[in-house]
Every structure is written in C-alpha cells, then in structure tokens.
Amino acid sequence: MADFETDYLIVGAGAVGLAFADTLLDEDPDCHITFVDKHARPGGHWNDAYSFVALHQPSATYGVNSMAFPSEQIDTHGPNKGLFALASGAEVLAYFEKVMNMRLLPSGRVAYHHLSEFRGRDSDGVARMRKILSGEESSIRVRRKLVDATFYQTSVPSTHTRNFSEGEGVRVVPPGALPELWKRPDGLPEHYVILGAGKTAMDTAVWLIEAGVDPDAISWVRPRESWLWNRLYTQPGEDFIETVMRFQVGMFDAAIGAADGDEMMELMGEGGFFLRIDPEVRPEMCHYATISQGEIDILRRITRVIRKGRVKSVELGKLHFEDATVEVPQGSLCVDCTARAVPFEASKESGPLFRGDRIVLQPLHTPLVTFSAALTAFIEANFDSDEEKNALGAPGPLTDTPATFPYAQMVNMMNRGIWAQNPKISAWLAKSRLDLASRTIAKLIAEGSPKIAALQQVRDKIGEGMPALVRLGMQAKAIHEAA
Known part of the structure; x- marks a missing residue:
C-alpha cells in the first residue's frame, strides 16, 4: 500500500x-x-x-x-x-x-x-x-x-560542472560572486575576464559596466557570436500589437527571400527583428536570448573580445585554447559564464x-x-x-544555430494553425495572459479597433510565406537531426 x-x-x-x-x-x-x-x-x-x-x-x-x-x-x-x-x-x-x-x-x-x-x-x-x-x-x-x-x-553557473581546468592561484568565480566583491576592498580585481558568450555572460558584462568597471578592464571570451531577439518585438498589450504583427510579417518576408536559415536570420537582422553585438561578425548561435538595443549599446563598449573558441584551461595571466594561448593581466578575475541554460x-x-x-x-x-x-x-x-x-501540437525543437532556426519557427506556425482551427483552444488563447498577442487581438476585434487592420496583413503574409517557411523548415530539420 x-x-x-x-x-x-x-x-x-x-x-x-x-x-x-x-x-x-x-x-x-x-x-x-x-x-x-x-x-x-x-x-x-x-x-x-x-x-x-x-x-x-x-x-x-x-x-x-x-x-x-x-x-x-x-x-x-x-x-x-x-x-x-x-x-x-x-x-x-x-x-x-x-x-x-x-x-x-x-x-x-x-x-x-x-x-x-x-x-x-x-x-x-x-x-x-x-x-x-x-x-x-x-x-x-x-x-x-x-x-x-x-x-x-x-543549468546555471552555480550548479554546473566547469569544462575547463584551473591552474594554481587562478581566481575563477560564478557571476553570483560579483556582488560580494565589496567585502574585499583590498583585493578587488584589476581586470575581469568573462568566459562564455551566452545571455549570462551578457548580463554579467552589463552588470560590471553599470557597477562602474571600465570596459577596457574587461576581456570577453566569446567562442561564438549570437543572434539575439530584439525585445521590442516581444511586448504584450495594445500599444505594441502593431509592432508584434510587424515582426510576423518580417519573419515571412525573410523566409520568402532566403535560401537557407543563415540567410533568413541575416534578413531578419537587417530588419532589426534580431540583433547582434558585433555587426562585423556573422553569428553562429541562436538560443532565443532576448535583449534590448540599450543592452547592446552597453555591450559594444567592451572591445577586448577574444575569439579563439572555448577555453580549455586557465593559468595566471594566460588562457589556453585548443590552438592558441592568450595573455591576460596577472591579477584577472575570471567569471565563469559557460553553463548552458538549456543543454541541447x-x-x-x-x-x-x-x-x-x-x-x-x-x-x-x-x-x-x-x-x-x-x-x-x-x-x-x-x-x-x-x-x-x-495531434493538437508537436513539440518544438531546441535548435542551436541560425541554420536550424526555421525548423522551430515552422513547428510554431503549424501548431498555431491547428489551434486557430480548434474552437476550444482558440477560446482559451483569447483569455491567456501567457500568450503574447491572442488576448490583445481578441479584445481589439471585440472593440472594432482600427489597429486590427494590421492583422489582415499578417494573415495575407502567412498565406504567401508559409510555403517558403516550410521549405526552409524542412531543410533546417534535416540539419538539426543530423547534428
């Protein structure tokens, strides 16, 4: 029993x-x-x-x-x-x-x-x-x-297992240790080394600069650059509904004009729907991190960027990579931001x-x-x-790169199409605070708001662009499943 x-x-x-x-x-x-x-x-x-x-x-x-x-x-x-x-x-x-x-x-x-x-x-x-x-x-x-x-x-920095080794005397801490530095006023670092290129590393960089650290006193190891969702296009409510719809139109325009996932992301970047820290470097990563233009402006102040891949070991004054060694100031504090939020x-x-x-x-x-x-x-x-x-919803893939991005978007839109045809789900979406736009759209339709005119543009664009998104999505699906 x-x-x-x-x-x-x-x-x-x-x-x-x-x-x-x-x-x-x-x-x-x-x-x-x-x-x-x-x-x-x-x-x-x-x-x-x-x-x-x-x-x-x-x-x-x-x-x-x-x-x-x-x-x-x-x-x-x-x-x-x-x-x-x-x-x-x-x-x-x-x-x-x-x-x-x-x-x-x-x-x-x-x-x-x-x-x-x-x-x-x-x-x-x-x-x-x-x-x-x-x-x-x-x-x-x-x-x-x-x-x-x-x-x-x-996975978060305080609980993950580091995938690099540390030499004697090297100071490596998770981001959570940074707010405690004030307790050691005589031992403050002269230089900071951020290890990792994900959103945790970005949060850490913004925090350091807003805390008063000179951007020149920060080195940033970024193995891969990332496409970042422009937070402007993830806003709920009536004031942003036309902006959200503009994103949908932009996504399908990009699908129509692209030969593959990388080109689709480039086109969405040109439209401002996705952002990148360094406009001169083509991103190889897309983990759906969301960011504001204001944060991007802060991050661009860090110019000591190290692109040698992932760190293999850290010694006093040196970072060892697969095929290179990079010197950093001896008294550097390394901040471990290498945990993956969602291990793939x-x-x-x-x-x-x-x-x-x-x-x-x-x-x-x-x-x-x-x-x-x-x-x-x-x-x-x-x-x-x-x-x-x-049959009412397929699980979306946890894609990793711009090349596989269209796969997830294809699944999203196919699921949305199914839900739109189901009266029970449609009624639930119209009341859900967790759905970005459905509740706002239902309210505007009920009120006869002129803002809803943009909805027909989205519907027309979906009809025009869905075949292109499916083409890219199936191409991306093959890449994702082969990885």
Missing part, C-alpha cells in the same frame, strides 16, 4: 511544472496534484541563479496563467527603458512562492514535497520519493499520470508530449516554456485520447 495517492505527480516545481498545475486546477476541478522537487522553495533553477539575474522577456507574459506579477508597467529608465518591466530573480522567486502558497496549496488539491528526490516508478506504477536531508523514503500511487517537468534540464542533450528526450501514463512537458511554441506548459494542461483536461492530444 502506498504512503500517498494523487492523480498527477509533477516532477519539478519550477516555472514549467507550476504553469501546468495552475491551468490544470482550473480545467479539471476534480483532480489532485502532487509536486516532488529537490529545491527548498518553488521556482526551480531560479533558486540557484546569480543575484542580478532578471527575466529576458516581459514579466507580463511569464509565470502562470492565473496570476500577474505585482509590477507589469513600462520601465522608465535603464537599458530596458520604454519596454515592459523584467522581473528580477528575487521577484520571480517571490512570485512562485506566492503561486504555491496563495494559489495552489490553499486549493486543498495540491501536495508539495520540497527537498525531495523522485526515484522512479516500480513495475506496478507506484512512484518512489526520498527526502534529501533525512533519506526517508516513501511511495506515491499515481492514479492518472506522471508529469515530467524536467525536460529543459536548465535534452533533445534526446524529445517526442510526443502525451505518452500513456506520462506527460513530458516540452515547448509547443518555442521559446515560450510557461505558455507551452499551461496549454499542455488545457489539452490534457479537455481532450480524450493521446492520439487526439498529440
């Missing part, structure tokens, strides 16, 4: 698991949900992130469907000026604690086992759980489904979302992970067979 029983056992109480549970509570009023999570608090990897981390996307389109962030106003200063606010890491954690403690647990239909490890299921389907601090083991009988909310395997090994688990007695949460619209999880819960509660559910 099991120690506990539940209808849905969710492994992982991060953003994705919470978004799924939040929607499922509303859509299935009879179900019981249990969380098993290793962290001491809800919020997943946000518990481990560096202190100055913030959302890359507007807070207004992140989190769970039922609860807004406390402040979803327009920023009036800083590099994000004029755009919707980005919640800080502390604000995100406080938000998810509120979701758990004021929304989920008070329902009486949610159980939450924190600091607990999921240990798999027995042959009879009973799940095993172990308390991390005590080692106590218990069992959970799952009446309906196991929900895997760990697909993304999000996660793709090995990719496949149907609905798998009998198991649901594997994956992106239905890349890269909107909480929206995808909430929509998956809606589909679970409102449709019957796995065959029917899986």
Whole structure:
C-alpha cells in the first residue's frame, strides 16, 4: 500500500511544472496534484541563479496563467527603458512562492514535497520519493499520470560542472560572486575576464559596466557570436500589437527571400527583428536570448573580445585554447559564464508530449516554456485520447544555430494553425495572459479597433510565406537531426 495517492505527480516545481498545475486546477476541478522537487522553495533553477539575474522577456507574459506579477508597467529608465518591466530573480522567486502558497496549496488539491528526490516508478506504477536531508523514503500511487517537468534540464553557473581546468592561484568565480566583491576592498580585481558568450555572460558584462568597471578592464571570451531577439518585438498589450504583427510579417518576408536559415536570420537582422553585438561578425548561435538595443549599446563598449573558441584551461595571466594561448593581466578575475541554460542533450528526450501514463512537458511554441506548459494542461483536461492530444501540437525543437532556426519557427506556425482551427483552444488563447498577442487581438476585434487592420496583413503574409517557411523548415530539420 502506498504512503500517498494523487492523480498527477509533477516532477519539478519550477516555472514549467507550476504553469501546468495552475491551468490544470482550473480545467479539471476534480483532480489532485502532487509536486516532488529537490529545491527548498518553488521556482526551480531560479533558486540557484546569480543575484542580478532578471527575466529576458516581459514579466507580463511569464509565470502562470492565473496570476500577474505585482509590477507589469513600462520601465522608465535603464537599458530596458520604454519596454515592459523584467522581473528580477528575487521577484520571480517571490512570485512562485506566492503561486504555491496563495494559489495552489490553499486549493486543498495540491501536495508539495520540497527537498525531495523522485526515484522512479516500480513495475506496478507506484512512484518512489526520498527526502534529501533525512533519506526517508516513501511511495506515491499515481492514479492518472506522471508529469515530467524536467525536460529543459536548465543549468546555471552555480550548479554546473566547469569544462575547463584551473591552474594554481587562478581566481575563477560564478557571476553570483560579483556582488560580494565589496567585502574585499583590498583585493578587488584589476581586470575581469568573462568566459562564455551566452545571455549570462551578457548580463554579467552589463552588470560590471553599470557597477562602474571600465570596459577596457574587461576581456570577453566569446567562442561564438549570437543572434539575439530584439525585445521590442516581444511586448504584450495594445500599444505594441502593431509592432508584434510587424515582426510576423518580417519573419515571412525573410523566409520568402532566403535560401537557407543563415540567410533568413541575416534578413531578419537587417530588419532589426534580431540583433547582434558585433555587426562585423556573422553569428553562429541562436538560443532565443532576448535583449534590448540599450543592452547592446552597453555591450559594444567592451572591445577586448577574444575569439579563439572555448577555453580549455586557465593559468595566471594566460588562457589556453585548443590552438592558441592568450595573455591576460596577472591579477584577472575570471567569471565563469559557460553553463548552458538549456543543454541541447535534452533533445534526446524529445517526442510526443502525451505518452500513456506520462506527460513530458516540452515547448509547443518555442521559446515560450510557461505558455507551452499551461496549454499542455488545457489539452490534457479537455481532450480524450493521446492520439487526439498529440495531434493538437508537436513539440518544438531546441535548435542551436541560425541554420536550424526555421525548423522551430515552422513547428510554431503549424501548431498555431491547428489551434486557430480548434474552437476550444482558440477560446482559451483569447483569455491567456501567457500568450503574447491572442488576448490583445481578441479584445481589439471585440472593440472594432482600427489597429486590427494590421492583422489582415499578417494573415495575407502567412498565406504567401508559409510555403517558403516550410521549405526552409524542412531543410533546417534535416540539419538539426543530423547534428
């Protein structure tokens, strides 16, 4: 006999698991949900992130469907000026604690086992759980489904294993250590070396410069340059709806005019929809990091950029690469930003979302992970067979490069086409705070707003450009699957 029983056992109480549970509570009023999570608090990897981390996307389109962030106003200063606010890491954690403690647990239909490890299921389907601090083991009988909310395997600097070696006396720290430097006023670095080219490295560079560090006192190891989503085109609400639609038209224009994914990204870059730090270097990476022009302007102030590939080892005054050694000041502090936010090994688990007695949460619209999880819960509660559910949305691929970018966009648009034809899903999208534009479009249509005229331009452009996007998408799919 099991120690506990539940209808849905969710492994992982991060953003994705919470978004799924939040929607499922509303859509299935009879179900019981249990969380098993290793962290001491809800919020997943946000518990481990560096202190100055913030959302890359507007807070207004992140989190769970039922609860807004406390402040979803327009920023009036800083590099994000004029755009919707980005919640800080502390604000995100406080938000998810509120979701758990004021929304989920008070329902009486949610159980939450924190600091607990999921240990798999027995042959009879009973799940095993172990308390991390005590080692106590218990069992959970799952009446309906196991929900895997760990697909993304999000990695952050404080928890990942470094893939380079360090010589004696070298100072290497994660970004989270930087705000503590004030405690050692006599040992402040004379020079900083940022290792890594992703959004964590960009956040670190912006933080250092805004903290007063001279850009000339920063060396930046960037193995690959990246295309970055211009945050201007990810804004929710009526004031930005025409801008969002302009992005859609621009994407299809780029697909029509491109021979491959790289050229499609170049064309979108020329249109300002995607940005890059160095306009003279062609990006080889595209991980959906979102950034403002203000941040780009700050990052361009760093001119000591090292492009020799990934660091293999670090010694006092030297960085060793595969085929080169680069000297840096002896007293440099190396900041390790090499963790990959989403390890692309996660793709090995990719496949149907609905798998009998198991649901594997994956992106239905890349890269909107909480929206995808909430929509998956809606589909679970409102449709019957796995065959029917899986036909309502294919998982989007975790692509890595401009060459494979069209594959994800093709899947996004195909899924959107399916949802537009389904009355249940269309009605849900029209009310969802997590979807970028659907709720705003529904409101403007109801009001007869002149702004909705741009919607017909998007529809016309989709009809014209979808064959081109499919052509590029299938080409990119072959590249992605061969990698």
